Structures are given as C-alpha cells and as structure tokens.
Amino acid sequence: xxxxxxxxxxxxxxxxxxxxxxxxxxxxxxxxxxxxxxxxxxxxxxxxxxxxxxxxxxxxxxxxxxxxxxxxxxxxxxxxxxxxxxxxxxxxxxxxxxxxxxxxxxxxxxx
Amino acid sequence: xxxxxxxxxxxxxxxxxxxxxxxxxxxxxxxxxxxxxxxxxxxxxxxxxxxxxxxxxxxxxxxxxxxxxxxxxxxxxxxxxxxxxxxxxxxxxxxxxxxxxxxxxxxxxxxxx
Numbered sequence: 001x002x003x004x005x006x007x008x009x010x011x012x013x014x015x016x017x018x019x020x021x022x023x024x025x026x027x028x029x030x031x032x033x034x035x036x037x038x039x040x041x042x043x044x045x046x047x048x049x050x051x052x053x054x055x056x057x058x059x060x061x062x063x064x065x066x067x068x069x070x071x072x073x074x075x076x077x078x079x080x081x082x083x084x085x086x087x088x089x090x091x092x093x094x095x096x097x098x099x100x101x102x103x104x105x106x107x108x109x110x111x
Numbered sequence: 112x113x114x115x116x117x118x119x120x121x122x123x124x125x126x127x128x129x130x131x132x133x134x135x136x137x138x139x140x141x142x143x144x145x146x147x148x149x150x151x152x153x154x155x156x157x158x159x160x161x162x163x164x165x166x167x168x169x170x171x172x173x174x175x176x177x178x179x180x181x182x183x184x185x186x187x188x189x190x191x192x193x194x195x196x197x198x199x200x201x202x203x204x205x206x207x208x209x210x211x212x213x214x215x216x217x218x219x220x221x222x223x224x
Contacts, residue, residue: 041198043155043214056211090154099145099157100212 006103023091117215134201
C-alpha cells in the first residue's frame with residue numbers, strides 16, 4: 001500500500017485556470033506538507049499542517065490555498081495559474097521528530 | 112532563518128570508489144539532519160538521518176557524520192555501485208519547527224561502471 005499518495009501524477013493546464021492536487025497518507029502521521037521542486041531540482045517547503053492546523057506558511061502567493069479536511073488529507077488548490085507555477089509538487093508527511101515521507105509528486109505544466 | 116549549503120553540485124566516481132557530500136547549516140538550533148536520495152522521476156526517499164546528540168551513524172555502505180561546532184554534516188557512501196546514481200539532498204530542521212525541513216540544493220552523483 002502506498003504510504004503517501006497524491007493525484008494527479010501529471011497536470012497540464014492553461015494559464016489562468018484553477019486546479020487542485022489531492023494528497024492522502026495512511027501512515028497515521030500528524031503532520032503533512034507541500035513542497036515545490038523547481039526545474040533546478042531545488043526543494044522548498046510551501047505549507048505544513050499539524051492535526052489539520054496550518055503551522056507553516058512560507059512566502060507563497062495567496063493564489064495557493066491548502067486545505068486539510070482531516071489529518072490524513074492535505075489538498076492544494078491553485079487559482080489563476082501562471083507559467084512560473086510549473087514545477088513538481090510533492091506532498092509529504094511526518095510524525096514527531098522524524099524525516100518526512102514523500103508522495104510520488106505531481107508534475108504541473110502551465111502552458 | 113535556516114540556510115543549508117551543499118557541495119559539490121555534481122560528483123562523478125568510478126564504481127567501487129567512495130563518495131562524500133558535504134553540507135553546512137546556519138541555524139545553531141537545528142538538531143535533525145536527514146539525507147534523501149532522489150532517482151530520476153521519483154520521489155525523494157529518506158536514506159539516513161542523524162540527530163545533534165550523535166556524531167556519526169552508519170547503515171551498511173552509508174554513513175553520516177555531524178560536527179555541531181562547525182555546523183556541518185556529511186554523507187559518505189563506500190563501495191559505490193551504479194544504482195547509487197541519483198540526486199542526493201541534505202536537510203536540516205529543529206524540533207521547534209515541526210520538522211520544517213530546509214533542503215540543500217542537491218548533489219547529482221554519477222557512478223560509472
């Protein structure tokens with residue numbers, strides 16, 4: 001069973017559209033994250049939720065809105081997509097002071 | 112905030128050689144240092160980690176060392192194999208930050224048969 005799963009795996013969309021990425025973890029972890037990996041492979045944290053509460057919100061445009069309906073799910077909604085939003089978005093989860101487990105990633109391409 | 116620098120950005124070795132990747136961090140409060148391996152098109156996977164109360168940790172061919180005074184930590188891979196080829200990321204976080212992992216820029220390791 002996949003520990004951290006996100007959908008879709010690939011997303012191609014036009015500028016200006018709104019899209020969502022979904023993430024679910026079955027590890028029982030309390031903390032979930034969204035990371036963005038750009039074309040140079042740099043991994044940067046965007047958001048972190050602990051037990052459904054937002055605890056980390058990095059300098060991310062407010063077009064990005066995370067939502068955590070329960071501690072096993074963390075979705076990412078993006079409004080008014082721009083070319084610069086093209087990247088791979090990784091969901092991850094962790095428990096306590098342990099390393100984060102990553103989902104398989106969503107490759108977003110804005111055209 | 113925390114800043115993590117990683118060197119080298121690319122590393123090419125012959126199969127059987129050792130590979131060393133080094134990272135430095137800026138926040139003295141950081142106390143957790145994981146290493147991730149990312150193969151092409153795949154997710155980053157945790158391969159080893161170390162906490163600030165430990166100076167060295169080994170797991171088969173992989174070892175990590177930590178120098179808290181100098182604020183740097185290193186990944187050592189011995190007897191490299193072609194399947195070790197990947198991008199390796201170091202990261203740092205502190206317990207008060209809910210594991211807000213700050214990543215280095217990555218090292219692309221190529222192991223040639």
